[in-house]
Every structure is written in structure tokens, then in C-alpha cells.
Amino acid sequence: MRNYAIIGDSTCDLNKNLREQLGVDYVQMNYVLDGKEYPASLDWEGLSAKEFYDQMRAGKRITTTQVPAESYLKKFQEYLDQDMDVLYISCSSALSGSVNTARVIARDLLEKNPEAKIICVDALNSSFGQGIEIMWASKMRSEGTPIEEVAEFLEKNRNCVNQSAFVEKLEYLRRAGRVTASSAFFGNLIGIKPLLISDAKGQNYAIKKVKGMQKTMEEAVALVKERIIEAEDQIIYISHADSKENAETIGEMVKEATGCKGIFIDYMGPIVGASVGPGTMSIYYVGQEETTVGEA
């Protein structure tokens, strides 16, 4: 059996240390600030996390771009050259079109390298949701599971990776437009925070509105408690857009509510962060299969 590389992208929010432990790599998207393009580094090369979110707080508009075709080509080729296959676990196709580019590039490469395998799996999640799937893949690989079986497993179980998230201010969501809900839902409301899940199609879907930060944190934790499965064996992952204190508070709350094995907290990377804005908090865990499909 050929060895295979596991690759994520800029939305998987796995830092260098984690990536090294897991033996995984990632391809970079880009973000644009003041007309200048920066690679969306998960290790905050370029702007630091703090600088990045402060720019947004100051009202700077940050836009994001997909993974360039050339980056896929280079990254996939790099592993093919080492006689390895490639398993790419992408950001939810409902949030980024990157996976389609990857599939086109993969097809081209496979024509030239008929013995190789490149499998692109749509994670239908982002941030640590996508990250958890990458961790699953890494673990299965270490147990000797063939690449096809891993891909199959992910496609079967990806909706069991659940998200419970909320934003601090609605205006960033409105600007980025990457959430499913009616426009009135996101009117210029003050103190309202939508509770966002990643639905069965990988869209960020606002399932309810909550008023005030304290109540919102309570509701986000209540959702985790309601849906989590086998909490005691799980590490729950929390990503935050420069809101460390709240993340730690909510970490304590989650731990107490679920009795989970551990909590891991880190910054939300620049791509996800740019579309939800500073103050956003997102909890990822394994729970009941998500079947809800949001409608606008």
C-alpha cells in the first residue's frame, strides 16, 4: 500500500504544532487588506492574530480568495513526486469553491500519473470542524486504514461533527453574506447574536437569535450538551476570533455541562475570521448527525 498525505486548507485552523503531531499539511487561501494580498497563514505569518482582528474592529474590510489552482498543483505534485497519494479534506463547499478547483487539478494530475490516487473530500465543515475530520483521518492512517476507506468514513460521518457558534456583531456576517437566513433576521439589530450551526449541507445556518452575551454563551453550551455523544472520550475544540477571555469562560462552561475529557482553545484563522468578525466563538464536537438544512 502506498503511503498518503493528508492535506487541509486555510480554514481548518490547525496550528503548526498540531499539524506536526498529526503529520498533515495544508494549502493556503489568501486574504486582501487595503488592496494587498496576504497568504492566509494558520501560523499568523504576516499580520498577527491580534493585528488582524484589530484591523477589522477598526472597520477595515477584509476579503478572502479561494485556494489558487497553482497552489493545489504544486502541493499535490510535491507528494506525488514522493510516490505518495493525496487525501485532501477541504473547507465546506457551501463556504468556499476551493474544493471544485482541487478536483479539476486532481483529474489533470491523475491523467499524467495513472498509478496515483488523489481524493478530495468535502468536509462540509470549517474551522475545527474540518480540523476534527483531519484528526480522524490522521488517526485512521496511523492504524493502517487505506485512503479510500478513510474518505468513505469521512463522507459517512462528517455531519456528526457539530458546530455551535455565535458572532458578537451582526454587521460582519451581513457584509460577508456567508450565512443562511433572511435579510430581516440580520437587520441592524443591537445585542442580538445568532446561534450558528453547520447544517447538513455545510452552510452556516442561524437556528435562533439570542439577546446579550451571557445568555448567548449559555445557549451555545446548552446546544452542545443537547447534541453531544460520548462526551467523556472527547476533546472539545473552541476557536475564537480574538476573544480569549470569553473562550476560556465558555470552555469552563462546556466542561462542566458535558464532562468532556478536555478543552482545546485557539484562534480562529484569518479566512473564517474574516467572514464572521472579531468576537466570534465557535465550539466543535462530535454529536448526533446533523440533518437540518437551512433555508434562506
Add this chain to the structure above:
Amino acid sequence: MATTHIDGEALKELILGGLANLKLNSKEVDELNVFPVPDGDTGTNMSMTLEGGANAIRDMYFESVSAFAKVFSRGTLLGARGNSGVILSQFVKGLSLGLQGLKTITVRDFSKAFNQGVEKAYDAVINPTEGTMLTVMREGGEYLEKLLEKEPDVSFETALMRLNQKMQISLEHTPELLPVLKEAGVIDSGGAGFCYIFQGAEKTLNGEKPEHEDIIRPHGGKQNIDFSAFHADSVLEFGYCTEFILQLQNSKVDIGSFDKKVIVDYLEQVGDSIVAVQDEDIVKIHVHTFKPGDVLNFCQQFGEYITLKIENMSVQHNEIMLEEERKTKEKIKKKIAIVAALSGRGLKEYFHEIGADVIVDGGQTDNPSTEDFLEAFNRIDAEHIIVLPCNSNIVMAATQAAEIYKNSDVRVVKAKTVAEGYAALSMMNLSLGIDEVISDMESAIAETETGLLTTSIRDVEYEDLSVKKGDYIGLNGDAVLSASGNKIDAVRDLLAKTKGIHEKAVAVVFYGKEVKDKELEEIEKMLKEDFPWLEYGFIKGGQEVYDYIIAIE
């Protein structure tokens, strides 16, 4: 004279007389205000409600009391505005039911119908409060029955006189039953309005019909001038509709030999659509002209003006066009549609942005009628319509409209303030079912406190607060929470005294028409310093009366 039977036409006259008397006194009724706040125009609301009925019957001839009552009741129902108006319209409805099938009526029939009216009026109110219009009418009705027991053949003249005496006593007793009245030193305004109506009817029966002439009959009660209809580049196409009553003066002309023809001849040179009526020393003129100033100067040769009205007809015309355009516009198609009642341009625009589909014009000082709500419902094609009245005095008119309307399931969510209306809309999630949407709205309202800041219109002692006329006062529901000559202090104290302020998370400040940016900065600074745990935001409401409406959630 002793009247024992009344027919449809006579009853019509009595009611028109009652309405005229109410209108003559409506300003006084408006001023019977519990709160030192310029609102609750009870006299105006009751007049407009009855006017709705009067407009329906004025130009018709009625064979029977029964036919009259039916038409009058329907008109009153549609014209109902304000809580006092809705109660009055329900009284009329009951009265009308009691008169069904009768060609003429006796005092006994009248008494029976009156009491049926009382019953309906009580039904309309969820928690009937004594010391209000309800008490006055109930005691009046009970008295009529007793009177008939003692004097079965009593005439209408005597019955009305005694009824009015009894109701007057009852009215004067209202402050004893309702502490808020006593505290404010007033009698109940709705009860007063009710008494004026029957006093007017009594006078009419005795041949002294009160006159109250409206030169401009209020069209639907409100005059909404659309200023955008005539702008800097508009061309004066239709001239001015000019109406006036001229009092001829002995110092200027020989009134005995004056002929209106001299005016008409002149008007024919400068205008058209001329109507001229002369009644001895009074000349009433209607003319459409491009030069109203010339007309006025000309006619002033003969006398002085008693009333004057000049309107740019391009504006009227455009208004009609706008209205037509609005009516023919496609209906709003939705599963659940939202109707809110608001005044103030900023508030209307904002509520529209956050999800209200149709806004009914009206608020604190200009309550919309039942008919206004029905018109709004007619613009919607939805399975369910949710109504947010946004004012406690509008809840009943909305509820009445909801009961009448049959094309959709209409639910009134009892948002009694703008802040509660905001709270309901802000938590609305239309992907849920109707019952869930409503229960979300209701719990949002339950968690919201409304703070209002206005200026006191008179000196008042309220619990431990001593308020001077012109002071800023902070209100919450029925309570005056703060009073100060300094506006920022009044807002701060209002918030500090708001129930559960330390458990609240959000304050949304709707600022009024008169508020300047500089003041907002001070308010913001105060919020940051004194209420650091609150998330806050400012919305330009543009409302009248209240400089600040604050939703504290």
C-alpha cells in the same frame, strides 16, 4: 313636549347632535390627562370614532331605527381608534343589536338597547376597570331601568335629562374609584366624552341642537401631507383649492343690499369650480385658483375672514396618485406577514428594515383606526398576519380589526410600546411555525422594559418626586421614575430605577426628532460610565413627544 316614540331619522339627529357636542368639548376631554404627558387624546379619538359612524349615515334617509342602527354601528366600528374609541364603538354595537327589528323605539326599547351596549362594552375590555367610561355607562343603564320601573310612561325628554344627571354624578365620582385619577386631580376622560354625547342628544331633543361645523371634514381623521409630492422642480398644475367663510362687515359694505354675485363675477375671471353660498351676512366660498392671494385681497373689501383654508392641489392630486399607486401595487405574499403601527419616519424605516411588512401610520398622538388596520391587512396575501400595535392605546383597535378580518389568520401580539415592538421583531425567526414565532415574540416582550423620556406639561407630585412643568421626566409603564431639569440625569435615573437593570444586557435607544448629536454623545458617555455591562446602540427614531424611547432587554 313629551316624545314617546323615536324613528330612524330622529335618532340620527340625536346622534349627530351628540357628536357635535362631543366635538365642541373634545379639547377639554383631551386635557383630562392622568399623566403629565401630551398624549392620550381621548376626546379626539372618541370624536373620530363617532365621526366614522356619522359619515356613514349623514347623507342617507332611514325608514326605521333598525336600518339606521345597522349602518351607524358598522361605520363606528370601522372608525374606532384609541381604547376609548373602541369601547365606544362596542357600546354602539350593543346598542344597535338591541335596536334590531324596530321601526320606532320607546324609552323602554332605548333602555334595553343601552344596557346591551353596556354589556358589549364590558366584553371588549379584558380587565374592566371601574372608575372609567364603563362605570359611567353601567350606572347610567342601571338607572334607566329603575326609572322605568317607577315611571313606566316617562318621556324621552325626562329620561335623557335624568340619565344625564345620573351619569354626571357617576363621572364626578370616578376619582374615588380610580386612584390614578385622584392623584392627577382629574375625572375620567372617556366617561366625560360619553356624557357629552348624551348631553348633546338631550339638547337636540329639546330643539337646541349643538352645532359644530367642520369646514374641512377630516378625511379618515388624519391629514398626511406628502411633502415629496411637490418639490423644487414641480410645476403648479392645478392651482390652489381655496375655501373660506367671509363675515360681511357693516363698516365695509351695505350688508342688506350686498349680492354675492359681485364676488362670483370676480372669481370667474381668476378661477373655476366655484361654489358660493350667502346666508345674510355670511358668504361661504369654494374656488380653485392659481392666485389665492388676489382672491383674498379682493374679498376682504367686503368683510373679514372667519375661516380660511388654502391647499396646493398638485399635492392633493399627487397624494391621490400615490394612494392609487399604493393600492394597485401587488399584494405582499408571505406565509407570515407583520403589520406594525408607528409614527416617526426613522422608526417606520427601521421597523421596515428589521421585518415589518406594512406600517400603519399612527402612534402616540394619532392613533390609527380599525379601518386603517383593515386597509393594511388588505395589502397582504399571507396565511398569518401578526400585528404589533406598539402603543397601549392602539391594542384594542388592532384587536377589533383582527376580529373583523377574515382573509388571513390575524394575531395581535400585545406590544404596548415601540420598545416592546422592537423586542418582538428583533427576536423574530420566520423559519419557525406561527405559534413558535408568537411565543418567541411574547417572551421577548416579557423581558423588555420600556423607558420613556419626555417633558412634563404641568407641575405634579408623584410619589416622592416633585415635578415642575418643563422638567424632563422618565416614565416606565404607569410610573414616573425620574424627574430632573437636566436631561442626562433624567435618563440616568430612569435607567438606574428600571426594574432588574443589573440583569439586563442590552439597551436600544430610539432618539426623537429634537435630539441633537451632541446630546447623544453625552448619553453615550453616561451609558459607558454608569452602565458598563449594557451593550447599547442608537437608532434615529424621529418620533415626537418622547426624546428617548429606550428598550432595556
